[in-house]
Amino acid sequence: MAQKVILLVEDNPDDAELTRRALKSNNISNQVVVARDGVEALDYVFGTGKHVGRDPLETPAITLLDLKLPKLDGLEVLRRIRADERTKFMPIVILTSSKEDQDLINGYRLGCNSYVRKPVDFDEFLVAAKQLGLYWLLLNEPPPM
Amino acid sequence: MSPLVQGFRNLPLRWKTIVSMLGVTTISLMLVGAGQLVRERQGFERQMEQRLTLLADVIGLNSTAALAFNDAAAATEVLGALASDEHIMAGALYDTRDLLFARYVRSDIEAPLLDTAPNVGRPTFGGGMAAITRTVKYRGQPVGKVHLLADTTEWSNTLWDYAAVAAVLFVVVLTIGLFVSIWLQRLITGPIIDLAQLARRIGQERDFSRRAVKRSDDEMGVLVDGFNDMLDEIGKGRAEIEHGRDELRKLNEQLERRVVERTAQLEAANKELEAFSYSVSHDLRAPLRSIDGFSRVLLDEHSATLNADGRDSLERVRRAAQRMGMLIDDLLKLARVTRVEPNREEVDLSMLGREIAVALQNQDPDRRAQIVVAPGLRAHADARLLRIALENLLGNAWKFTGQRKEARIELGMTTNSAPVYFVRDNGAGFDMAYANKLFAPFQRLHSVEEFPGTGIGLATVQRIISKHGGRIWAESAVDKGTAFFFTLP
Structure with a gap:
């Protein structure tokens, strides 16, 4: 069985690169697909736009979703994914800089599975990436498709 | 204070004037009438006294001989002369022992004559009669007494007539007095009542543009002038108050507008602040993560090409980035605490x-x-x-x-x-x-x-x-x- 992909929705290339490195250094070898904005993320999830032809039922093992994104923000992306029967159970972890109450409340209200704050300290980020990978890729049982 | 006085006090001015005037008229008329009656009566009595005394003395003088000689027939004859005076009802002569000696009684009546002589003195009046008893003297010596009874009913009737005329006059004068007092009341209290009604209407309608009409130059005129002056002053005062109220309302509106503006500004500022702190939280930390993260990448993956000094410098870069991250976090906490209201x-x-x-x-x-x-x-x-x-x-x-x-x-x-x-x-x-x-x-x-x-x-x-x-x-x-x-x- 081919390994499922990790969808990383992140507009900041540095953050995307660091996340990729953090996952890699923790021996998480799943393919990491990076979407640069909300529209691209939805295109990938629903197999539209430049990802036309992709099967939406092939959900990513985990989606790491930033909130502050160009075009469509992360919360809107989350809302649309949860509104669709095909994707409403796919695991989504919000990975963002914000610790504002409003973002936390809205994130959970719209049905994120977890909310992780990006630490400035890269050492801490490495720990976070490791735990995320271990939990969502190994420990957690994804919903049956 | 008696209820009567209290009731009078509360009477409208119009009735107070009329009642007072009629009261004074009545009292004066009654006093004059009563005085006149007393005077008439006294005059009559004095007249009667003179007549009776004179008559008694004449009878006494004419009877001295009859009394002295104990001649009853002569005495009765003398007394019989009394018949010429229709007012004399009876007459009697008494001897020195006060026993009835001779008598005369008018034929149409039964006069009560005493068997013994009444006391001598001034005439007495009563029961429609006047009575007098006088001593009869002869050369200074008393020889008997003469007693006369006179009818006064005619006089009483005259007095009653007099009273009736007085009563009629009383009613006439009172009626005239009533009309005069009503006319006077109109003249004197009319303006006062008008003023009072005006004052009441102004009080009810709050129309301070009304003015009282001045009809005379007396105290009433002064009162009307004073009243109108007062209305002028009140009107001015009210205009000032109205003006002040307008000003206050304008100021209040301005203030409310300003509060609304300021609140909107404050809300905008608050929103900006929130947007700012959100942006700080999100955007300011991203470069720090890059600085720290790639320093770590350098340290991990390129340590071979770095000497100790280079590694130390990178460690310092990382510490600084992390410290800045902490500062940003603490600042955001402080900002958040400032924003929320305690629940x-x-x-x-x-x-x-x-x-x-x-x-x-x-x-x-x-x-x-x-x-x-x-x-x-x-x-x-x-x-x-x-x-x-x-x-x-x-x-x-x-x-x-x-x-x-x-x-x-x-x-x-x-x-x-x-x-x-x-x-x-x-x-x-x-x-x-x-x-x-x-x-x-x-x-x-x-x-x-x-x-x-x-x-x-x-x-x-x-x-x-x-x-x-x-x-x-x-x-x-x-x-x-x-x-x-x-x-x-």
């Missing part, structure tokens, strides 16, 4: 303290410190804000007792008039000379090497306490530990 509820301070103590111990499992939390500490406060405050205070205590072998941290309460909570430690302490810098943001009393920190924690605590209307202060001495006291009213 008060019953808070178990002891439980909060114990939870924080456990968390501190877990973060630093190698430290040995005794954290004593007094049981039963309660406060009416915002639980989340209070947790932030206690985290900072207990965290500080934990930090500044780091070099103590037997660290002791205490959370408790003293009660004076109101509860005063405290967090006390036996840590590094500080010089009270710098106490005024304690709660200002970014102010630190120790170097970062000595004790890490951003200098925002206590500023945050102070904002939380003052948001609750409380006060916070510290007592400390270098190496003697620190105690923070705060109130939560």
